[in-house]
Amino acid sequence: MGLKKMVIAASAALVCYSGVAYAAKETAKDATAQVFEELRKINAAAPVDAVSKTDMDGIYEVVVNSQVMYFHLKTKTLFFGELVRDKKSLTQERKQQIQALLTQALPLEKALKIGNGPNAVVVFNDPDCPFCRKADAWLKDRRDITLYVFLYPLPMHADAAKKSRNILCAANAAETYRETMAGKWDKSFTLPNGCEEKVNAVLDEHMRWGQKLGVTGTPAFWINGIGVAGADIERIESILKLGAGGKAKDAPAPTDVPKK
DSSP states (O other), X not given: OOHHHHHXXXXXXXXXXXXHHHHHHHHHHHHHHHHHHHHHHHOTXXXXXXXXXXXXXXXXXXXXXXXXXXXXXXXXXXXXSOOEETTEEHHHXXXXXXXXHHHHTOOGGGSEEEOOOSEEEEEEEOTTOHHHHHHHHHXXXXXXXXXXXXXXXXXXXXXXXXXXXXXXXXXXXXXXXXXXXXXXXXXXXXXXXXXXXXXXXXXXXXXXXXXXXXXXXXXXXXXXXXXXXXXXXXXXXXXXXXXXXXXXOOOOOOSOOOOO
């Protein structure tokens, strides 16, 4: 409601109060714009997604992908770390909220889909990551999941990007993915003609979404929207037992459990 309408509809006292609130809102907006401007001075290329005022005077939350940092406007200081209150990390809570929203926007149609079970398991995997392979060996025989694989080759694995492209180029991508995770493509091979041109855009999108979600290591899971870092099989199993609706249920439990 604009200030003019409030003048017509409200008493003089209410008008004064609303005017103050409106001015405060405009001031907050101006301050947020100032934070954006100062951040651009620090790093013009930084992909700042959002800036919002915290409940602490002069301190603003800054979101870059799903990473949370803080900015003190008066001293123009950008700082990183955990804000802890009442023994809870406010920073981690915000990261989880942001990641939950991002996972709802994931383009699952671009992922490698395997299975048709009631539990949605999204994973960012590097084909040469040993923990990814162990976790996948544990998941592959389950019938209670739909697996959505985003390929996320890490720089430390020289052949991971090539193997990722080979999976995406395959006529049966799910089969080639399973073969790759089982080590059957740990050999010298040549990509099919035109493969890179065909799948580079898809692989780039997988990588961009991993970066948005703050993935720095693999595997990174979201099971029914709940994040799990690494091959934490015990944690994954506990979430799957709850089921897609959040209620306890029995599920097949393979015995070959990799260590974290």
